[in-house]
Amino acid sequence: MSRLRTEIPGPRSRELAGRRAGAVAAGVGSVLPVFVDHAEPGLLVDVDGNRLIDLGSGIAVTGVGNPAPGVARAVREQVDRFSHTCFTVTPYEGYLDVCERLAELTPGGHDKRSVLLNSGAEAVENAVKIARHATGRPGVVALDHGYHGRTNLTMALTAEEMPYKRGFGPFTPGVRRVPGSYPLRDGLTGAEAARRAVAAVDRPEGVACVVVEPIQGEGGVIVPAPGFLPALADWCRSHGVLLVADEVQTGFCRTGDWFACDREGVVPDLVATAKGVAGGLPLAAVTGRADVMDAVHAGGLGGTYGGNPIACAAAVAAIDTMRDLDLVAAARRIEATALPRLRGLAPDVVVQARGRGAMLAVELASADQAARVAARCHAAGVIVLTCGARGNVIRLLPPLVIPDGLLAEGLDVLEGALQ
Incomplete structure (x- = not known):
């Protein structure tokens, strides 16, 4: 009580x-x-x-418990061994453990690679960087009501002006926002909403990626109409556009699947994750098609704290807890x-x-x-x-x-x- x-x-x-x-x-x-x-x-x-x-879980972070016994134990053990080296200087096995689990769990059975980062915004920003580099195209499409973070690029992707964007511009160019699927407000089927969305895209041959939350969180927990995400994925494939799923809030069992894209069998090209992955420690990732991820030159991805060993230990323990407790x-x-x-x-x-x-x-x-x-x-x-x-x-x-x-x-x- x-x-x-x-x-x-x-x-x-x-x-x-x-x-x-x-x-x-x-x-x-x-x-x-x-x-x-x-x-x-x-x-x-x-x-x-x-x-x-x-009923908030630190905004969908502490799904496995707070503290989760396995996560707390793993953190204590790791911090007693070493707290940091920077993976881009001297790597360590925990980073590999997390990337291997992400390859196994994220949608699709294709060959995958990951980069580990610190926050959801950083994951989305890196997903866009990777998509632009791999396709050679500058354009990015985002949806109305979407929220993707507080960096300059992710603010450009984010729809809501207050409190996230007001007074912080100008923002990264090349972003086009189109209508999504909001069944309560638009009354459209998923296929109809998808047709409306892609009709608003100018010159798809210049678009690197479409960034979409499978369920929009900050925008109001908006569940798209059935068929919207599959239709959007089909359009992306037909035009050589990469589909980036922002599963930062929806991932890691939150929506009753490992990832929200799983419900309709949607397989994104790139998946951005964070929040629930590490039981409360700061960790994020971009996981995607090996050919896309490996298109970036050596040194083009990474960062000082990305995939910190303590956070990696927490993530392995958190994922094990998700499995053990179903x-x-x-x-x-x-x-x-x-x-x-x-x-x-x-x-x-x-x-x-x-x-x-x-x-x-x-x-x-x-x-x-x-x-x-x-x-x-x-x-x-x-x-x-x-x-x-x-x-x-x-x-x-x-x-x-x-x-x-x-x-x-x-x-x-x-x-x-x-x-």
Whole structure:
């Protein structure tokens, strides 16, 4: 059970907030102004002793648990051996272990190669670099409502102006945004939405890649209509355009498959991953067709911290945990439990409940409603997130290992907040 010992935030968190104001840049926001002391399965415990039900997982990062025993053990063992050498200076086996697992798990049985990086934005940016180099083409296509990161190039790919882009331009040229598939809003079949998308592309012979989230996360947990992704993949193949799947949020069992592309058998040319891969440690990757990945000259990829040995050890342990606990099945159980309840909530307020696996959302009529519902949940000790281009979506990303009772209690709080 969730227990609140103080109001949210409590006195110790308020004290730390005062220190934060004098030390942390104002542009760094936080959803909930509590400071965490430690975590338990499905819970974050703050410095005032409040036990908060975690339906956010650090934005889909701690799916295997927080801390996950196997990950914590692997990190301790690795840090006692060595913490860093830089793989581009002196390599180590852990990097290979992660790349081999990525080749096995990502969609498609073809020959693959990977490069390890630090963040989702870095993975997407490198995927575009690789696609441009391999094809010799400059153009990049992204979708409405997409979110891909906070670097200059990934801001160009990202649709939402606030808070991600305003005042930070000019952005990388060569990016064209086209409509995606938003069944609630456009009423199109997947094939129709795909035809609309590609019709908006000028000169496909100049396009290196199409970058797509198989389920758009920050844009509002938008699940495309069936057939959209396969049709887009077919168009890419017919025009020599590479399909880049941004599986940063959807990957590693989050959507009830190892990767969201698996559901319709879509095999991207390049897959960008991060978030859930390493149980909370910073690690990201681009995995793709060997001929495409190997087209880049030696030294063209990499970085000082990319594939840090501690993060690699964490990733191997996290992937082993996903297999051992069958977290694909766990995500599907979360969907089976939560989505019917969400669809039955407050029909006068809820426009649509949707999602897949443990990536779920409730779209409300307005951003004001979403903000009030989220605030009520937070005050009751349940962490939920808001998202969507209009800010009107409540997003749920629970740990894949959340106990059934905590999930039910968190949904009870959400139901009360909506009422």
